[in-house]
Amino acid sequence: MFYREAGDFKTSYRDDGQTFPIRLDRWGYYAILAVAFLVVPFVIDSYWANAVLVPFLIYAIAAIGLNILTGYAGQVSLGTGGFMAVGAYAVYKLMTSFPGVPIVVHIVLAGAITAVVGVLFGLPSLRIKGFYLAVATLAAQFFLVWLFNKVPWFYNYSASGQINAPERTILGWAVTGPATTASAKYLICLVFAVVLAWVARNLTRGSVGRKWMAIRDMDIAAEIIGVNPLTAKLSAFAVSSFFVGIAGALLFSVYLGAAEASEAFGINKSFLVLFMIIIGGLGSIFGSFAGAAFLVLLPVLLKNVLVAQFGWPTDLAAHIELMIVGALIVFFLIVEPHGLARLWALTKEKLRLWPFPH
Amino acid sequence: MFDAAPQRETLLEVNNIEVIYNHVILVLKGVSLSVPKGGITALLGGNGAGKTTTLKAISNLLHSERGEVTKGAISYRGERVQELDPASLVKKGVIQVMEGRHCFEHLTIEENLLTGAYTRGDGRAAIARDLEMVYSYFPRLKERRKSQAGYTSGGEQQMCAMGRALMSRPEMILLDEPSMGLAPQLVEQIFEIVKAVNEGEGVTFLLAEQNTNVALRYAHYGYILESGRVVMDGPADALRENPDVKEFYLGMSDQGRKSFRDVRSYRRRKRWLA
Amino acid sequence: DLVVPNLSYRTGPYGANGTQYADGFNDYFTLLNERDGGIGGEKIQTPECETAYNTEKGVECYEATKGSGALVYNPLSTGITYQLIPKVSADKIPLYTPGYGRTSAKNGKVFEWVFNAPANYWDGASVAIKYLLDQNGGDLNGKKIALVYHNSAYGKEPIRTLQELSKKHGFTLTELPVDPPGQEQKSQWLQIRRDKPDYVLMWGWGVMNQTAIQEAANIRFPMENFIGTYWSGSEVDVKPVGAGANGYKALTFHGVGMDYPIYEDMKKHVIDPGKASQGGQYVGSVLYSRGMYAAVVIAEAIAKAQELAGTAQINATQLRDGFEALDITPERLAELGLPDFGPEIKMTCDNHGGSGMARLQQWDASAGKWSLITDFTEPDQEVLDPLILEDSEAYAKEAGISPRC
Amino acid sequence: MTMQEGYTTADGRQIGGVLMDLRNITLRFGGVTAIKDISFDIREGEIRAIIGPNGAGKSSMLNVISGFYVPQEGEIWFKGYRRGPMKPYEVARLGIARTFQNIALFDGMSVLDNIMTGRLNMMKAPIWSQALWWGRAEREEVENREQVEKIIDFLEIQNIRKTPVGRLPYGLKKRVELARALAAEPRILLLDEPMAGMNVEEKEDMCRFILDVNDEFGTTIALIEHDMGVVMDLSDRVVVMDYGRKIGDGTPDEVRSNPEVISAYLGVAHE
Amino acid sequence: MEFLYASEVLANGLMAGVMYSLVALGFVLIYKASGVFNYAQGVMALFAAMTLVGIMEGRVPFAHLINAAFGVHVSSFGWTVPGLFAILLTALIMVGLAIAIEKLVLKHLVGQEPIILFMATIGLAWFLEGLGDVMWGADVKVLDVGLPQGISETVETMTDNWLGYGFFIDRLDIWAAVIAAALVAALVGFSQYTKQGRAMRAVADDHQAALSVGISLQFIWIMVWSIAGFVALVAGIMWGTKSGVQFSLSLIALKALPVLMLGGFTSIPGAIVGGLIIGMGEKLFEYFVGSMVGGATENWFAYVLALIFLVFRPQGLFGERIIERV
């Protein structure tokens, strides 16, 4: 086996804090990045972009966001859909109010606005814990969706309350609007996903991350050893919402192009992102990607197999798809309750020991 | 005190078991022991030696911790019990008092005790009688019978856990670290109760203990576990006189007990591990 | 072959409705394939793709099917329609959304690729008010009308029109939103019970419809004064309520029931040979008829396009031309075996919405069927046209489209 | 005792003035009075033991000191100032660190990260700097890591640095907890039964660590322990509690011969 | 008049609350016994109601699948089954379901964290939703087990005579209230005063310890899930009668969540009181404030109301005190 950490010695504490301590991992990672940036954009078609990769990247961002809150800081939230809506409506208002400003700035600002809203709805977390908090965040979910549905200012007084993303460009390339090419969509999402994943990784390995994890693992003890729960929890809400807001902004402006609060950002979205992080692995950036991939790809795959290959009626296929995904979720949880990320880590651990277990 | 006499009937036999957690972590590397009926057998050893794991392997509680017995055999009265679920084992008369007490926090003390009688089918009257019996062993519990277990002190919880086990009318109790965190007086008291229950009700005990001193005073026979292996065993009296045991487990040197202030080096090597 | 993808939904909250529509849509094309060997000799394929009324799945379905030479889309969802409008404009594929979708798409100058004849939401609202005017001798002054609507883009569509109409005719309008799915409507109906409006209009979908009709029956609101939109008037909506639903009215833009000659062919070529979608269990129901009607219009547009292009193997752009030159006269309808089934549909480059005519049907609970109670009625274009212009121009400005034609 | 100047212990260590003074503390939970009007002080550099039967209120006392429980009555004086109502994390910032009776490590984190949490209050890089892992954040991380490595060496837990604490055996967990408390460089270290569940050998190690901390860093230590051997050998002065009351206070020898203490706690005179 | 109308709204709110409580009860039971937040409760209600209709109407289960696989057209056995008997059969099927869930899911997840179990129930919900549709079809089904519906004339005339304004109360709601009261009484008695009830609470506190005293998790879970299945059936009957049996029935779970939160996840009486407060609160809010802000406030208001309560009592009104010690 090539998979060895032997020979990989660290000579400074800085090196020791690296994201991929094993050299082979690091190379693998660079290779994936190279393919993602240098190969995929040239071969991608609009099906792969719109049905698979773009939603995957966007959900991965949302999943990282929720993972920061739930996986790292231990605050279970079911308000993700609502926060994504904040991002979407913020970017819409910004795009239509200040057409001259670059879209990237709008998207980041939308994240910032969502962060503020997230902090607001995070306040109850200081008293409410566990599932009570999860259910309490539903208040955010329902209230926000209602608000965007009810107040015409948010959707620029359009007749139906739908919002549409106008065309915006980066360096002359359209990234939103109908003229956007598949690779442009993919690239902007990829850049955001990679940068944000890196930021998330930095935050979680530093002192903020440790505060979050301390609060997660044992909040009382954390407070007694000097973690201020107020700032720790609220910063988790802020950072998480920032990510989720960006995901919402991208979902609306780049991916869907049009959206309506209750349909695109309903409670199902909150659940979906939560599934992703649990299936992928709580408290793991890699897990966020894995979970997003699993839940975006699996249904598409199943649908293609059942309908296109077996020729089943679509409704039957849809019902059976539901059964299969449900059963697979349970199956994965039984095999490894800590998600795909842990499964991966365990596999690596076994590889490392191979061929001499114990 | 009597010798661990081979003439006594063997109640429990553990034969060369191996336990693996999470499919990768090997914790017990071939542990064998036998527990005679009516005796108090002590399982001694440092942290992480595998005492708890051994007890859980016997009571079949490993599954919920993602551990499994991969080799060896466990038999109770000559019958293999590895495949039984914990409930059937309790019905057969083997019950475990877990490390860290594990009382049902939200149930009152009395309700906790009553759950101990869950597997019994001999009627309310008998259960009520045993409740009184438990209260007579642990008068403190009677005072606190109506309070939620979560709010009682460590000692009370330990008593509650033991009382709960007694409520199942067991033949054998697996007792995991009964003295942990208890005041000296209570430690004595708990062990006195163990002795009383052992003599009065004829219950067999297998107890895992760190407090070697006390354990060897009350036990009849002892096993010493180190990193998942039995490294020494013998009658309690003999163990107490063993110089290694004296030095490493009883903290005695040739000059009697040595002061904790005087310990100088952190690392000493065990002769048998050398 | 000609490919007409069927973005259907047979699962999810609205599956019960979507499944009937999809059946009608499929069966008509099957009929054409079986009986006539397709259109102009070309067989029609209707690859189905399940959207579950979910916008993201809708996008996935669109992307999955568009590569195979898809000619036109009909997603039966306002949300998905909004999603697809920019995409079809970029990909140059027509989108046909009869009775749903974006109302202002009627303006072909702005929405080159979207068609929504014969009638849209605003037409419906206006026809309903016209009917009430009729009932009241042309005067609705001082009357109270309540609108119970699905609290979503779809449900909000008629509000502006109704507000305009209330200004014009002097009735007062109360808006009562119901959050989807809409199983709890106690507050709304208690308010109706107290306010005693003269009429209640409903823009509902899915379980909301039947709950509303049930609640109306519970408070003994006179069913004759309760009018649903196109999408609140199918068997699924009234049957669960039983006798209480008797007399309930709803808008429609096509005929109902089995009394059309086409069903003889349908039986012979599709149902009896076992080729019907899902075994043909919903043949003749309102939503089935509507799905079939959508297929009829698309088929006619295809035929027209073939005629214009001079080839049977048309592409999507040619189909757009077919739509814009479409004229389904009453005679043609009768020829198709559907006499008086729908209004005349005539579309042009600037009018993608046809005449906007609709009619009313009423539920007879004891007979268990809908019957038509009015003729096709023209909506109040005077009110609607400016609204459509305003909305479509706003869109054109936002999306940077310069009007054509 | 009101003397402000220190005293010298039998083995020649110099003990300073009063560092923390608890005056007339009373703590109630609903109907239960866990602490009844207790006063005692802790002097600079001292090892102060608190003993008493189970449920006497010892842990509650530590919780009061850490600010987790707010006493209904009484005052806490620290370094000569009266401490107002404070949140636990504010108390921690005063230089009061502790370990817990039922190990309160952060199970999801590695040993190293656990110990690093002890230094959180010394890491002040703004969040954006951490997000970019640049400038102050990275510098701080490395600096603090060096300090933590010293503690790791000191407690001899180098080989488990990267292990998740959940997997560690009990004794090591206790040691890691101590490391985390030490990482905060506290003025006072509160230890709640640091040696429970250990065998003699491990206790000996733990004692050594405690003595060394006290010696090398001059850290004041308050210690709850049930092993009388340990208490008698280590501590300079002992407070004895029973049912929330103070029944004894003095040197180990004084306490050992106090008849009330013997009957309430020791059971028999200890050796 | 305004006042009378407000009281009418209030009364109806209380009634609606009872309907929410019926769903909430199922959650509480399972949460109490296994610390599992059973997301699938709503789908279980749907599944039970579908099965009930299917049995009553003599539908062939999996007809759609059979037809697709073998190219046949089966749909019905051609018989009908009387309501009460069908309810009995459905209850048995729910027990079977409970056994299957225990064997296939719960057993393998003993001792896992709550969020993992929660997730598993979501997987279960998806599975059951698909299964229900495959088994019985996704069409809207009419459920009629003979429960009366519509305005109660007795109440109307009575209030009219007394107050001069006839109150609207749905007869179905009155039935729901009676049934809910009976259910709650039975369940409270069960959990507080019986051996199995005590064992159930013990399991909720500590799986390991429960195992160690010989409580069979398997038995407790099957029992609890069966009861929850029965409660789901009751909820399914009430809601199915009200608005037909179809997909949306599973979404009533969302109405039960704020009820749970407010009443406390572990309290059976809490489920009722929570339901009443939520029902009343949301209807009154919609009446007084809703009209000013454009209506449709009910969904979020229920949650916000619950949230406000929680800020003052983090474990809900009747929830067990969260024991916080170090």
Ligand SMILES: Nc1ncnc2c1ncn2[C@@H]1O[C@H](COP(=O)(O)OP(=O)(O)OP(=O)(O)O)[C@@H](O)[C@H]1O
């Ligand atoms: N669930 C688990 N998963 C992985 N490893 C475990 C698990 N439980 C225990 N271990 C490991 O097994 C070894 C033996 O543990 P065990 O609890 O049996 O020791 P012990 O002798 O009871 O120690 P102590 O006196 O500290 O209780 C330890 O190294 C521990 O880390």
Ligand SMILES: Nc1ncnc2c1ncn2[C@@H]1O[C@H](COP(=O)(O)OP(=O)(O)OP(=O)(O)O)[C@@H](O)[C@H]1O
């Ligand atoms: N949060 C709380 N709520 C209610 N009662 C409490 C709480 N914390 C402690 N108590 C009660 O206060 C008393 C003192 O408890 P404490 O934990 O301080 O005892 P202790 O002296 O540390 O005992 P041990 O040696 O067993 O740890 C006990 O009776 C306990 O039940």
Ligand SMILES: [Mg+2]
């Ligand atoms: Mg142990």
Ligand SMILES: [Mg+2]
């Ligand atoms: Mg204590």
